[in-house]
Amino acid sequence: MELYVILLSIFSELVAFTAVGLIAGWGEVAPRWIPWVGGRRLPALTVAIPAAVGATALTLISTLVGITASLGRDVFGRPLASEVPLHATDWHGVLTIAAYSPLLLWGPLLGSLTVAYWKRRRRTDTHRRPSSPFSSSAERLDESKPPTVTPSSTNARLDIRRPIAASCTRRSDVSVNAG
Structure with a gap:
């Protein structure tokens, strides 16, 4: 086997593993x-831009390969060779198509992960960004509004199963048995 095939496989696995960083800490x-x-907070654009470029490239490449292969052609428009197992005439071809079909979803799924990462980081970075006199008015937090507290931003656990009034008892309702 050629060395470049092994190195290309290792490189593609490492690049694919970086997609886990979109959901991991x-x-x-x-x-x-x-x-x-090491130990520093990564800027959201540093992660989102390469992920978006990769998602776009994967989507374009997989779409091109998927369309040309379904037409019985290679990416250059030449007919596929007879030894290429992408014909659904026998079980080898069906197995090959079934194994490679999920790759068509890799680009769009990476794109959706990138959008979710960007939305999550933009929301948290907005709340953590310190206001400075040198930042633009769009970057500054609106200090006229008080910060809103959501269940995800507090450490308290909210119990919504019982009404607040039912959980409050008056001292006169509680009987203490002194015996």
Whole structure:
């Protein structure tokens, strides 16, 4: 086997693993073992831009390959060779098509992960960004409004199963048995 195939496979697996950073904690704060940036908070654009470029490239490539293969052609428009198992005439072709079909979803799914990452980080970065006199008015937090408290922003656990009035008891309702 050629060395470039092995190296290309390792490289593609490493790049694919970085998609986990869009949902894992190390996509927001760099692991401590990474030189120069370890333990620091990663800017959202530093992660979102490469992920968006990768999602766009994967979507375009998989769409091109999917369309041309379904037409019996390669990406250059030439007819597929007879030894290429992308014909659904036998079980080899059906198995090959079934194995490679999920790759068509990789680009769009990575795109949706990137959008979710960007929305999550934009929301948290807005609340954490300190206001400075040098930041633009769009970057400053609106200090005229009090901050809203949501269940996800507090450590308290809310119990919505019972009404507040039912959980409050008056001292006269409680009988104490002194015996």
